[in-house]
Amino acid sequence: MAFSISVNGTTYEVGAEPETPLLWVLRDNIGLTGTKFGCGIAQCGVCTVHVDGQPVRSCITPASSAVGRQITTIEGLSENNDHPVQQAWIENSVPQCGYCQSGQIMSAAALLSRTPEPTDNEIDTAMAGNLCRCGTYPRIRKAVHRAVEIYQGSKA
Amino acid sequence: MDTQTNTKMKLSRRTFIRTMAGAGGGLVLGFYLPGANAAVVAPKPWTTPTDGTEINAWLTIDLDGTVTIRVPHTEQGQGALTSVSMMIAEELDVAWDNVQAVFADMNRHVNYGQEYVVTTTHGSQLVRQQHPHIMQAGASARERLKVAAAQAWGVSASQVAAKQGVLSSGRNSANYAEFATAAAEISLSQEPTIKTPDQWWLLGQPTPRVEVPVKVNGSAHYCIDTQLDGMVYAAVKCCPVPWGQLKSYDFDTIKDRTGVICAVEFKALEGKTFTSDMQNGVAIVADSWYRAKTALDLMPIEWDVGPNGNASNASQAAEAQRLFEVTGDVSNEVGTDAIGKIDRSENSLLAEYHRPYETHARMEPINATVSVTDDRIDVWSPTQDQAAPIRIIADHLGRDPKEIFVNTAFLGGAFGGNGGGATAVTKQAAEISNQLRRPVKVIWSREEDVAHDKQRPPVYTRLQASLGESGLPEAFFSRAVWFSHEGVVNHGPATADLSIGNMPYQVPNRRHERHNVAAHIPTATHRAPGANQNGFIIEQFADEMALEGGWDPLEWRLEMTKGLEPWQRVLLKIKEVSGFTTDLPKGQGMGIAVVEDHGSICGTCATVSVNQRGQLTLEKLVQVINSGYMINPLNGAEQIEGAACWELSHALYGGLDLDNGHFTNTNFHTYNLMRMPQVPEIEVHFALSQDGWWGGMGEPGGPPSPPAVANAIYFATGKRVRSTPVSKHDLSWS
Numbered sequence: 001m002a003f004s005i006s007v008n009g010t011t012y013e014v015g016a017e018p019e020t021p022l023l024w025v026l027r028d029n030i031g032l033t034g035t036k037f038g039c040g041i042a043q044c045g046v047c048t049v050h051v052d053g054q055p056v057r058s059c060i061t062p063a064s065s066a067v068g069r070q071i072t073t074i075e076g077l078s079e080n081n082d083h084p085v086q087q088a089w090i091e092n093s094v095p096q097c098g099y100c101q102s103g104q105i106m107s108a109a110a111l112l113s114r115t116p117e118p119t120d121n122e123i124d125t126a127m128a129g130n131l132c133r134c135g136t137y138p139r140i141r142k143a144v145h146r147a148v149e150i151y152q153g154s155k156a
Numbered sequence: 157m158d159t160q161t162n163t164k165m166k167l168s169r170r171t172f173i174r175t176m177a178g179a180g181g182g183l184v185l186g187f188y189l190p191g192a193n194a195a196v197v198a199p200k201p202w203t204t205p206t207d208g209t210e211i212n213a214w215l216t217i218d219l220d221g222t223v224t225i226r227v228p229h230t231e232q233g234q235g236a237l238t239s240v241s242m243m244i245a246e247e248l249d250v251a252w253d254n255v256q257a258v259f260a261d262m263n264r265h266v267n268y269g270q271e272y273v274v275t276t277t278h279g280s281q282l283v284r285q286q287h288p289h290i291m292q293a294g295a296s297a298r299e300r301l302k303v304a305a306a307q308a309w310g311v312s313a314s315q316v317a318a319k320q321g322v323l324s325s326g327r328n329s330a331n332y333a334e335f336a337t338a339a340a341e342i343s344l345s346q347e348p349t350i351k352t353p354d355q356w357w358l359l360g361q362p363t364p365r366v367e368v369p370v371k372v373n374g375s376a377h378y379c380i381d382t383q384l385d386g387m388v389y390a391a392v393k394c395c396p397v398p399w400g401q402l403k404s405y406d407f408d409t410i411k412d413r414t415g416v417i418c419a420v421e422f423k424a425l426e427g428k429t430f431t432s433d434m435q436n437g438v439a440i441v442a443d444s445w446y447r448a449k450t451a452l453d454l455m456p457i458e459w460d461v462g463p464n465g466n467a468s469n470a471s472q473a474a475e476a477q478r479l480f481e482v483t484g485d486v487s488n489e490v491g492t493d494a495i496g497k498i499d500r501s502e503n504s505l506l507a508e509y510h511r512p513y514e515t516h517a518r519m520e521p522i523n524a525t526v527s528v529t530d531d532r533i534d535v536w537s538p539t540q541d542q543a544a545p546i547r548i549i550a551d552h553l554g555r556d557p558k559e560i561f562v563n564t565a566f567l568g569g570a571f572g573g574n575g576g577g578a579t580a581v582t583k584q585a586a587e588i589s590n591q592l593r594r595p596v597k598v599i600w601s602r603e604e605d606v607a608h609d610k611q612r613p614p615v616y617t618r619l620q621a622s623l624g625e626s627g628l629p630e631a632f633f634s635r636a637v638w639f640s641h642e643g644v645v646n647h648g649p650a651t652a653d654l655s656i657g658n659m660p661y662q663v664p665n666r667r668h669e670r671h672n673v674a675a676h677i678p679t680a681t682h683r684a685p686g687a688n689q690n691g692f693i694i695e696q697f698a699d700e701m702a703l704e705g706g707w708d709p710l711e712w713r714l715e716m717t718k719g720l721e722p723w724q725r726v727l728l729k730i731k732e733v734s735g736f737t738t739d740l741p742k743g744q745g746m747g748i749a750v751v752e753d754h755g756s757i758c759g760t761c762a763t764v765s766v767n768q769r770g771q772l773t774l775e776k777l778v779q780v781i782n783s784g785y786m787i788n789p790l791n792g793a794e795q796i797e798g799a800a801c802w803e804l805s806h807a808l809y810g811g812l813d814l815d816n817g818h819f820t821n822t823n824f825h826t827y828n829l830m831r832m833p834q835v836p837e838i839e840v841h842f843a844l845s846q847d848g849w850w851g852g853m854g855e856p857g858g859p860p861s862p863p864a865v866a867n868a869i870y871f872a873t874g875k876r877v878r879s880t881p882v883s884k885h886d887l888s889w890s
Contacts, residue, residue, distance in 0.1 A: 016444070016446075017414070017447075020444075020446050021446065024444060024445065024446040027381075028389070028444045028445060028446070029444075031383060032374075033374070033377075033380075033381035033383070034373065034374015034375065035374070036378075036380070036519070036520070036568070037380065037521065037599070038519050038520075038521065038602065038824075039602045039823050039824050040601060040602055040823075041602075041823055041824075041825065043823060043824035043825050044519065044824050046519055073374065074373060074374035075373065075374045075375075077373070078373070081369055081372060081373050086372045086373060089368075089372045090364075090368055090369055090372060093364050093365065093368055093790060093794060094368075094372075095233065095367075095368055095371035095372060096232075096233030096234070096794060096798055097232050097233030097518075097519065097520075097566070097567060097568050097569045097570075098233060098367070098371030098376055098566060098568070099378060099518075099519040099520045099566075099568025099569060100519045100568075101371055101372060102374050105372060123832070124832045124833040125833070127831075127832040128831050128832050128833050129831075130831075130832070131519065131824060131829060131831065132519070132801075133517060133518060133519050133569045133571070133802065133805075133829070134233050134569065134798045134801075134802075135797060135798035135799065135800065135801025135802050135805075135830075136794075136797075136798060137801060137830070137831075137832050137835040138797055138801075138835060138837065138838050139794070139797070140832070141832070141835070
């Protein structure tokens with residue numbers, strides 16, 4: 001069974017059952033391994049990608065449901081590590097083991113695109129679905145605020 | 157990109173693509189991401205550049221002056237790549253932005269002289285215990301460069317300076333690269349001594365970790381990301397009750413599903429060190445992991461759970477109560493007759509505490525990729541000892557260790573659970589690849605990971621004390637009951653006694669006893685083993701003793717650690733920076749705790765609020781660490797913050813429930829951990845003794861955090877929380 005999906009602006013022909021979670025199509029069929037597997041039941045957020053700009057947990061999203069929509073993964077967020085969220089993450093030395101950070105960054109980028117100046121409460125709510133075992137949370141909170149400044153600086 | 161285009165580019169390390177002459181004369185392309193004036197590491201960190209001149213096993217110098225440092229440890233986010241590179245760059249005296257890190261070749265290490273001395277990465281020991289031989293490697297390379305230059309310039313080596321990658325003497329000057337080949341041939345008559353901390357120029361500076369840039373764009377390669385030509389995938393299921401038998405499975409029901417290739421059985425080999433965590437089970441192999449996992453879930457399997465099918469938290473609690481009345485192994489005794497003194501005292505107290513099983517739940521589920529061929533085996537294994545897979549696979553398949561190659565990738569968490577080599581999954585992958593003669597990637601589902609991780613062992617502890625006229629304790633007695641499989645037998649006695657057996661409080665008569673009860677659940681170290689469980693226990697009982705005797709908890713600790721400089725330093729710093737007080741309105745509280753772990757002393761002051769309905773909010777943690785010395789305060793602060801979140805996760809929300817021989821928790825919906833809304837502000841302070849001893853940094857931030865929070869809860873509510881998770885306790889008040 002084959003279908004086409006558009007990831008980071010490129011169209012891929014995929015041979016997989018349509019109910020296959022988008023996560024496994026991205027990783028095993030297309031070879032984009034920046035999106036991670038963590039739980040398989042949308043409880044940890046490491047598989048977060050954007051579908052038409054909205055953050056979704058790709059481990060429970062059937063790949064067929066993304067046909068005809070624009071999928072963005074961590075690899076497509078920027079070409080040179082210069083998305084404001086990535087810059088802020090580097091400045092604040094956020095990642096430790098780093099495994100959850102693709103999901104954290106995609107959740108944060110989606111938050112900032114709909115809420116350009118989030119409060120701590122809004123950050124907490126938007127990021128509550130993303131687990132981190134290394135405990136980088138305090139730095140994530142700081143980095144989201146820093147990303148806001150970088151966004152605003154780039155607009156000024 | 158063709159080579160023509162490439163050679164026209166300006167050859168700079170700071171460009172994206174670097175051109176290097178390969179050893180065979182060919183062109184090798186290395187991909188690098190721009191770092192902000194910092195050392196770098198490639199996304200696939202095992203890809204060792206081939207053009208540099210090797211001065212010793214630890215480093216090579218390229219023609220352009222780039223120093224490549226080979227790191228024999230794993231990078232699990234704790235900063236191994238950066239720490240090792242900083243220590244060598246410090247001694248070599250080379251600009252930090254001319255350094256790149258790669259992982260060392262473990263095949264060379266295991267088979268040809270063990271040049272890296274220690275490859276294990278656990279116990280918060282990399283810097284504190286290994287800095288002498290690592291810095292020595294850098295110092296030795298520097299001196300050999302100086303000798304090589306001295307010989308060429310006709311001066312003595314003492315007249316040559318080596319600074320920031322440049323050798324100089326009088327009017328002579330050269331980059332290190334010019335003398336790298338000559339230096340490689342030099343033998344020193346006497347090896348130099350390493351620098352003392354007052355001579356450091358790089359160590360001690362807050363330095364961003366080298367691998368941060370490749371961890372924000374998805375390019376960092378973890379074991380689970382390995383893709384090989386012809387690779388197949390396996391999903392596995394082992395007996396839910398460890399050591400139970402695989403009775404039967406019906407492969408025929410799923411064999412015709414698309415992509416399904418075969419089933420492979422695994423056999424437990426109890427009693428053999430490296431194999432004892434290999435459980436009885438079955439794998440389904442398919443052309444994608446999703447197809448393998450889906451087929452496995454649909455396949456009927458029958459288990460014989462064996463004699464452990466009735467084990468439960470309740471049965472362990474009952475056994476602990478029985479053993480509280482039985483004398484255990486005495487691990488520490490000071491003074492005389494602590495038990496008798498407590499029995500005869502009219503001013504005594506008794507409390508019982510409990511910490512349950514916890515699991516590592518690394519964000520990267522347990523996995524391994526192995527490719528077995530007739531003449532070569534390649535491994536990607538998420539182990540905390542990259543040399544271990546060579547020994548494990550050589551042992552399991554009866555192959556020559558010289559044929560086995562480890563490709564060290566980043567680890568998506570480790571936390572002590574991958575010590576000894578991620579053994580079970582690496583053996584499973586080796587077993588399947590050996591049978592199929594194809595590369596295979598085995599991934600455990602999260603459910604399999606929770607069920608068959610080696611868990612942190614539970615403990616039940618009864619503590620008693622009697623107080624003298626000053627209100628300070630004159631006798632102290634504790635009796636602990638631990639349940640573990642091989643873990644406590646192997647590294648347990650020391651772990652089981654930490655923080656209580658060696659508590660700093662100078663009670664004149666004290667005795668600590670311990671029972672190690674054999675249980676069927678496999679156990680292992682778990683970030684700050686022993687100290688996390690016991691820290692929660694002893695640091696709350698310290699408050700109980702202090703308050704019973706009419707003492708302020710902070711003043712009590714200062715009094716009870718008199719003369720112990722490292723402890724006093726931490727406690728006085730807490731007093732200075734935290735604003736600790738017991739005088740707060742009901743519903744608010746501050747708590748203190750201080751625990752030694754892996755040679756460092758860490759203290760926490762926690763501020764909490766608890767509303768009348770019992771809803772807990774962590775307002776702030778102030779963490780003070782005394783590790784003796786500190787080579788990277790930025791990395792150090794990251795570890796202290798992270799370790800606090802780690803252990804608060806278990807103490808506040810975690811806890812595994814054992815029932816019918818297996819855990820009822822299966823995934824993150826039933827094993828709850830700290831999430832962003834629950835995370836307090838965390839402030840880190842250093843209070844370093846700097847007087848000759850070194851402590852660790854990766855683990856000590858955890859143990860004092862939960863007891864500080866629990867002590868704060870007591871002041872806020874009047875309720876003493878003596879077991880975890882705290883979330884199961886009613887904290888409401890009126």
